[in-house]
Amino acid sequence: YRAKKDMCGLSLYNAEYDPHSPKRLAMMSDLGKAIREQQLTLFYQPKVNLKTGQCYGVEALIRWFHPTMGFVSPAEFIPIVELTSLVHPLTSWVLDEAITQARVWKNEGLDFSVAVNLSARNLLDDNLPSLVRRMLYQHNLPGNALDLEITESAIMTDPARALRNLDELHELGVGLSVDDFGTGYSSLAYLKRLPIHTLKIDNSFVRQMLESHRDDIIVKSTIQLAHNLEINVVAEGVEDQVLLDRLMAMGCDDAQGYFIGRPMNAEALADWINESSWCEHLRHSKEESPD
Numbered sequence: 001y002r003a004k005k006d007m008c009g010l011s012l013y014n015a016e017y018d019p020h021s022p023k024r025l026a027m028m029s030d031l032g033k034a035i036r037e038q039q040l041t042l043f044y045q046p047k048v049n050l051k052t053g054q055c056y057g058v059e060a061l062i063r064w065f066h067p068t069m070g071f072v073s074p075a076e077f078i079p080i081v082e083l084t085s086l087v088h089p090l091t092s093w094v095l096d097e098a099i100t101q102a103r104v105w106k107n108e109g110l111d112f113s114v115a116v117n118l119s120a121r122n123l124l125d126d127n128l129p130s131l132v133r134r135m136l137y138q139h140n141l142p143g144n145a146l147d148l149e150i151t152e153s154a155i156m157t158d159p160a161r162a163l164r165n166l167d168e169l170h171e172l173g174v175g176l177s178v179d180d181f182g183t184g185y186s187s188l189a190y191l192k193r194l195p196i197h198t199l200k201i202d203n204s205f206v207r208q209m210l211e212s213h214r215d216d217i218i219v220k221s222t223i224q225l226a227h228n229l230e231i232n233v234v235a236e237g238v239e240d241q242v243l244l245d246r247l248m249a250m251g252c253d254d255a256q257g258y259f260i261g262r263p264m265n266a267e268a269l270a271d272w273i274n275e276s277s278w279c280e281h282l283r284h285s286k287e288e289s290p291d
């Protein structure tokens, strides 16, 4: 729905994109139940620093195991949730779950941050900064244990309000990233004014980089632009070694993708940390931890 809207700015009727189609309405009414009945869970995908070779954080990605429909992808249900006020309890649930898990990792001596994806409505919600502050306080976590991923379109919907909320979150020490960079409308002037620490280059550019000279140039120029603004760059969707090598040659800071690690549940992530060459430093800090 969002992709279609963004693409042409108008939409012709298509049941697949209709938020009020029977299937979607059924899904919506089930989602409230899903939150209450714990059908939702978070997977975590590693993010690594290409200069140090170390995993420094994970991104929380929601998964819904519906009792009859089976696995429902967030790409399918998040855009619908975003049209309703259900997005607020959903994000509260994700934040609480991710922050609780971050506390568990810290207790185990694992020092890395967790990133949570926000919807546009969350960013424009003036209660968000105090909600985040309260949750961090409850779990006794510093702001820098949390990263929030927002999109360009969320910022551009109401830049003044977004700026206010982002400033407040920034004051808490929370890291702020622009997700799917390059796919929405954005103004570089605003980027400069926002307390953004990181740009995540959308995987559509990254994955085409080797076949498409234009995508290669887009990625390379984005890295240069970001660095000139003292912003960190994460490449999304790294699926093989060749892409990783190219990104390193371009001076890209960080990477994420199936080649490094897939999204995993907390248990599988613990195994990955024990085995992956990106995690030697984490295994050390774990051994040295008093817990």
Ligand code: C2E
Pocket (backbone or CB within 6 Å): 045, 060, 061, 062, 073, 074, 075, 078, 094, 117, 118, 119, 149, 179, 180, 203, 236, 237, 238, 239, 256, 257, 258, 259, 263
């Ligand atoms: P995103 O935040 O841009 O997340 C990256 C997506 O790319 C994830 O899809 C991830 O599984 C996938 N991915 C990661 N590495 C690779 C790779 O190497 N190749 C390919 N082909 N894909 C890769 P996922 O988990 O299906 O999530 C889709 C989108 O749903 C996310 O895109 C995000 O916008 C949204 N989303 C997921 N969880 C949440 C959430 O808790 N709250 C909100 N508001 N949105 C969420």
Ligand code: MG
Pocket (backbone or CB within 6 Å): 059, 117, 149, 179
């Ligand atoms: Mg994201």
Ligand code: MG
Pocket (backbone or CB within 6 Å): 179, 180, 200, 202, 203, 236
């Ligand atoms: Mg992304």
Ligand code: MG
Pocket (backbone or CB within 6 Å): 180, 202, 203, 236
């Ligand atoms: Mg994306």
